[in-house]
Amino acid sequence: MSNPSLLILPGDGIGPEVMAEVRKVIDWFGAKRGVVFDVSEDLVGGAAYDKHGTPLHDDTMAKAQEVDAVLLGAVGGPKYDVLDFSVKPERGLLRLRKEMDLYSNLRPAQCFDALADFSSLKKDVVAGLDIMIVRELTSGVYFGEPRGIIEEGNERVGINTQRYTESEIDRAARSAFELAMKRGKKLCSMEKANVMESGILWREVVTEVGKDYPEVELSHMYADAGAMQLTRWPKQFDVIVTDNLFGDLLSDLAAMLTGSLGMLPSASLGAPMANGRPKALYEPVHGSAPDIAGQGKANPCACILSFAMALRYSFDLGDEATRLEQAVEKVLADGVRTADLLNEEGRTPASTSEMGDAVVAALEASL
Numbered sequence: 001m002s003n004p005s006l007l008i009l010p011g012d013g014i015g016p017e018v019m020a021e022v023r024k025v026i027d028w029f030g031a032k033r034g035v036v037f038d039v040s041e042d043l044v045g046g047a048a049y050d051k052h053g054t055p056l057h058d059d060t061m062a063k064a065q066e067v068d069a070v071l072l073g074a075v076g077g078p079k080y081d082v083l084d085f086s087v088k089p090e091r092g093l094l095r096l097r098k099e100m101d102l103y104s105n106l107r108p109a110q111c112f113d114a115l116a117d118f119s120s121l122k123k124d125v126v127a128g129l130d131i132m133i134v135r136e137l138t139s140g141v142y143f144g145e146p147r148g149i150i151e152e153g154n155e156r157v158g159i160n161t162q163r164y165t166e167s168e169i170d171r172a173a174r175s176a177f178e179l180a181m182k183r184g185k186k187l188c189s190m191e192k193a194n195v196m197e198s199g200i201l202w203r204e205v206v207t208e209v210g211k212d213y214p215e216v217e218l219s220h221m222y223a224d225a226g227a228m229q230l231t232r233w234p235k236q237f238d239v240i241v242t243d244n245l246f247g248d249l250l251s252d253l254a255a256m257l258t259g260s261l262g263m264l265p266s267a268s269l270g271a272p273m274a275n276g277r278p279k280a281l282y283e284p285v286h287g288s289a290p291d292i293a294g295q296g297k298a299n300p301c302a303c304i305l306s307f308a309m310a311l312r313y314s315f316d317l318g319d320e321a322t323r324l325e326q327a328v329e330k331v332l333a334d335g336v337r338t339a340d341l342l343n344e345e346g347r348t349p350a351s352t353s354e355m356g357d358a359v360v361a362a363l364e365a366s367l
């Protein structure tokens with residue numbers, strides 16, 4: 001049998017720097033754990049535009065459709081701000097998400113004990129926090145028609161339409177229930193069923209899907225109350241499922257519970273392929289950070305933890321994913337810090353590659 005395949009798209013800015021550290025981790029798993037991938041690498045974003053005049057070449061898109069998982073660094077940078085909207089670096093990423101039909105966006109909010117002081121909330125509220133937000137990614141108000149700005153009488157009107165079909169809600173809910181089964185078996189669905197018909201339908205469909213997952217404890221909450229509860233006592237949640245708009249807001253809110261952008265991974269999943277694996281794109285939440293690019297200052301942990309998500313959700317290697325997450329945790333507990341994780345004067349931060357090396361050393365120590 002051939003090895004599972006991985007397409008790496010480092011992208012722009014700090015993307016290639018953090019991805020170089022992930023390559024060390026991938027190599028380690030191949031050499032020491034027998035977890036071997038067929039890895040190919042290609043261009044996306046500004047890097048692809050520079051070479052091909054498009055932020056995602058058709059050949060790269062075709063490759064992304066064929067592989068078992070795609071791992072992306074980041075795209076964008078000031079150099080490309082002047083480009084036409086149709087060829088901006090972000091269009092490459094949006095094309096990947098759209099053509100792979102990645103409808104389920106997973107954003108964990110996990111607070112490593114060593115970083116609990118970095119949260120804006122009290123330490124006891126966030127220490128040990130481990131929740132997952134599942135955001136529907138391909139429908140809802142960001143895509144609904146009609147949309148636009150029209151003239152009405154003597155003024156302009158801005159229109160967007162919140163629209164969800166049963167099947168769109170069904171597949172997002174199912175991916176959240178599947179996740180809950182692999183975690184703490186608790187799922188909270190958030191909408192605004194009190195004021196929105198799409199929210200009523202959302203609640204009905206999620207409840208219906210829940211009958212297929214009797215082991216999962218399902219609850220419902222209005223999204224505004226959910227935002228309050230997330231800041232009051234986030235540890236009450238395990239998995240949260242919500243629509244595109246509320247998910248956008250709630251996942252950013254939850255992300256900040258944990259402190260630093262340099263620590264946040266994400267996964268975007270679509271329908272299962274012929275081999276049973278979901279279409280999948282893994283990427284750090286952060287962007288290309290042009291302010292620190294090329295200086296060896298970037299924190300590679302978000303990208304490394306995105307690879308951990310790939311191990312768990314694409315390759316069913318939950319134990320190896322945990323091994324990697326624990327290696328990151330150990331490095332932090334040992335006090336290794338990139339600049340974004342340091343608030344003490346006078347300490348010398350670890351460079352991007354020193355952080356990557358420390359994670360590999362912690363993996364080695366785990367054997």
Ligand code: NAD
Nearest residue numbers: 074075076077261262286287288289290291292298299340
């Ligand atoms: P950003 O996430 O790139 O940076 C925000 C701040 O966080 C910066 O100060 C940066 O130095 C810091 N930061 C981000 N990642 C870090 C890391 N791994 N280690 C240490 N510090 C880190 O967001 P931005 O500045 O708003 O956007 C910069 C560019 O990235 C823009 O072109 C934007 O369009 C693009 N962008 C891309 C993505 C993506 O590829 N998914 C996401 C967001 C922004």
